[in-house]
Amino acid sequence: MTGRSMKFDPEAWLRDDVEAEWALTRDRQQAAALPGGTARETKRGIAASEQSGIDAIINAGFVSERLPMLDVVFDRLVRLMTASLRSLTSDTIEVSIEAVSSVRFGAFLNDMPLPSLIGVAHAHEWDNSALLVVRPELAFAVVDVLLGGRRGVPPAHIGRPGFTAIETKLVERLIGVVLSALGEAFAPLAQVGFTLDRIETNPRFAGIARPTSAAVNARFRIEMDERGGLVDLVIPHATLEPIRALLLQRFTGETLGRDSLWERHLVSELHRASVDVEAVLGEQQMTLADIMAFKPGQTLLFGTREDQPITLRCGGRTVGHGQMGRSGHQLAVRLTDRDTDKPGKAFRLRGED
Incomplete structure (x- = not known):
């Protein structure tokens, strides 16, 4: 027995205990994956069964941020894509939103089906x-279209x-068409242009953000006469940071996504609407x-003189005043005060003298 005293180090003891626990968990996962012999590996070469450790801890603190205006932008993008793709293909196009979710950038690349064409776009x-x-x-x-x-014949190249x-x-x-429509969809919020930088087929070369970075994944379905598929738009939160304050606003019907054709039609119909003027x-x-x-024959006194102005009302609100007169065989009122109209305009009343 040595004469040197043994000093207890709690940090070293805790560190050794954690390392032993991790090693035991890893051994159990590897042992569970051996009998089937079908342990799946992701695109990064990490076994899927081993991702439940550190990835689970990282994703446990992942809280997606709600961006209300982004849903409005994607709805506008659907309309713009429908019109643009119809011009490109000269065919019937149906575009719909499958899902909008927040994902980890690395997890999205791992789950991407292959072969896929990955367009790396740059927002200048x-x-x-x-x-x-x-x-x-x-x-x-x-390609077939x-x-x-x-038409009506599904493509036979999927196995390539x-x-x-x-x-x-x-x-x-x-x-290119989708990126152009994406820039127009963001136009009511901010002027931005998306240009295609390059096309990749290997997810490893499409790393525009760190694997743990949060991103918005909008999935659209494009149908072209019984043919079509999915397209994913992935925008890291770092890309949206310049307009984050605008995206956090709630859409209450302001100018975003306004339809000028519908506005003109509504105004024209309102101007032709019939109202009663009293x-x-x-x-x-x-x-x-x-x-x-x-009783019949009874006289009611209102205390109104002949030269006293009368009040014009519409929908219970006063819209002006005027003087009673005659125009032909009809009673008429000459407008004497109205802020939005020129004085002197005559309004005829219903009925004849």
């Missing part, structure tokens, strides 16, 4: 990037490992007993 005004992922079903459907494929240069160029046209010669308060005692 925000000096950042976004991803537009065209899934294989949609990519081959677009642009090359004049028969990748895309040719011609197919990539054709899908690039689709990506010319009030006089008013007097009476008791209910006096009103119930009315």
Whole structure:
């Protein structure tokens, strides 16, 4: 026995205990995956069964931030994409939103189906990037449509490992149209232009953000006469940071997404709407007993002189005053005061003299 005293170190004891616990958990996961022999590996080469450790801890603190105005932008994007893709394909196009969610950027790349065409877009005004992922079903459907494929026949290229240069160029046209529509969708909030920087087929080369960074994933379904598929728009929160305050606002019907054609139609219909205008010669308060005692031939005195202006009312609100007169065989009122109209305009009353 040595004469040196043993000093207890609580930090070292806790560190050794945590390392032992992690090692035991890892051994159990590996042992559970061995009998089946089908342990799945992600695109980063990490076994899926081993991601429940540190990834679970990281994702436990992941709280998605609600951006109300972003939903309005995506709804506007659907309308713009429908019109733009109809011009591109000369075919019937239906675009709908499948889902809008917050994801980890690395988790999205891991779950991406292959082969997919990944368009890396650059937002010049925000000096950042976004991803537009065209899934294989949609990519081959677009190629068939642009090359004049028969309608109603699904594409038969899904089993191929990748895309040719011609197919990539054709899908690039689709990506360009969607990015142009995306810039127009953001226009009511901020002026931004998205341009295609490059197209990747390997998710490892599409890393525009850290794997743990939060991002918004908007998934759209594009149907072209019984052919189509999904396209994913991935925008990191760092890209949206310049307009984050605007996206946090709640949409209450202001100018965002206004439809000028509908506004003009509504204004024209309102101007043609018929309303009743009353010319009030006089008013007097009476008791209910006096009103119930009315008899034919009874004279009611209102205390109004002949030259006293009368009141014009519409919908219970006073809209002006005027003088009673005659125009032909009809009673008329000449407007004497009205802030929004020129004095001297005559309003004819219903009925004849």
